[in-house]
Amino acid sequence: MTKVLVIGDGRMGTIIRELVEADESLELTGVIGIDNKDELADVTPTADVAIDFSHKSMLDLVEAYVNRTGAALVSGTTGYDEAEMGRIRALGEKAPVIYSANYSLGVAVLRRLAAEAAKALPGFDIEIVETHHNQKVDAPSGTAKLLLSAVNPDDECDVVYGREGMCGKRPAREIGVHALRGGTVAGTHTVHFFGEDEEVALTHRATSRRIFASGAVAAAKKLVEREPGFYGFDELMF
Ligand SMILES: NC(=O)C1=CN([C@@H]2O[C@H](COP(=O)(O)OP(=O)(O)OC[C@H]3O[C@@H](n4cnc5c(N)ncnc54)[C@H](OP(=O)(O)O)[C@@H]3O)[C@@H](O)[C@H]2O)C=CC1
Numbered sequence: 001m002t003k004v005l006v007i008g009d010g011r012m013g014t015i016i017r018e019l020v021e022a023d024e025s026l027e028l029t030g031v032i033g034i035d036n037k038d039e040l041a042d043v044t045p046t047a048d049v050a051i052d053f054s055h056k057s058m059l060d061l062v063e064a065y066v067n068r069t070g071a072a073l074v075s076g077t078t079g080y081d082e083a084e085m086g087r088i089r090a091l092g093e094k095a096p097v098i099y100s101a102n103y104s105l106g107v108a109v110l111r112r113l114a115a116e117a118a119k120a121l122p123g124f125d126i127e128i129v130e131t132h133h134n135q136k137v138d139a140p141s142g143t144a145k146l147l148l149s150a151v152n153p154d155d156e157c158d159v160v161y162g163r164e165g166m167c168g169k170r171p172a173r174e175i176g177v178h179a180l181r182g183g184t185v186a187g188t189h190t191v192h193f194f195g196e197d198e199e200v201a202l203t204h205r206a207t208s209r210r211i212f213a214s215g216a217v218a219a220a221k222k223l224v225e226r227e228p229g230f231y232g233f234d235e236l237m238f
């Protein structure tokens, strides 16, 4: 039995907890929310793997937990800055760690397609649009950032987050990133490629956040078989 600690008891944490409880190969050792977050620093029972879908403010505790116990870490929390991402990567020296801003197979394929399209369509204007429910606290989404780095791998383009006012004509080497918020949308991402008299648009639409939760649980099962190290989604899941 693989022992699983779920960090985050919100929308994602609740579904992950249900999936873990329903899986005979997994044992739930605890669920951490704001109210009992200090357990991470002390009394939490040791788990083989922690699955973290919480909030960036939990990073100090998550980091200390992995360093203290050596538990594997599946991290899906978004909103981290570069320095915080560096701290998550560094945990790979202590334990097997995977980070992905999106645990659906569909987005992993969208990322590849978008990278391919960007190479094949030089000179096209790229715009990324993400849409999420009205409870999401970070923008743009982690997935939008992941797609941005797929189409702009060498940081050659300037990036603008929304536009307003007399911002002038669109420069050629610019990528616009736009966040829409409303209702209960689980997560939609479109990468637009605009050319002369034509447009290619690649879209992934999640119709339920269950897809992210089941991807994270599948990742946890694979991760516990691995040596310490920092793993990407494609490396572990394909
Ligand atoms: N990688 C992926 O595939 C996916 C990633 N996500 C990401 O997972 C994270 C959680 O998403 P979701 O479950 O929808 O979010 P919720 O707001 O429903 O849950 C957030 C959780 O974090 C806890 N928390 C701790 N500190 C804070 C704080 N300072 N402010 C707010 N919450 C805090 C909350 O505790 P409490 O309940 O006690 O308030 C809650 O357990 C987000 O970063 C989201 O972007 C979401 C879907 C897919």
Ligand SMILES: O=C(O)C1=N[C@H](C(=O)O)C[C@H](O)C1
Pocket (backbone or CB within 6 Å): 078, 101, 102, 132, 136, 140, 141, 142, 143, 144, 186, 187, 188, 209, 212
């Ligand atoms: O907060 C969410 O809901 C989601 N967050 C992730 C992100 O920021 O990319 C993944 C998914 O789109 C749902």
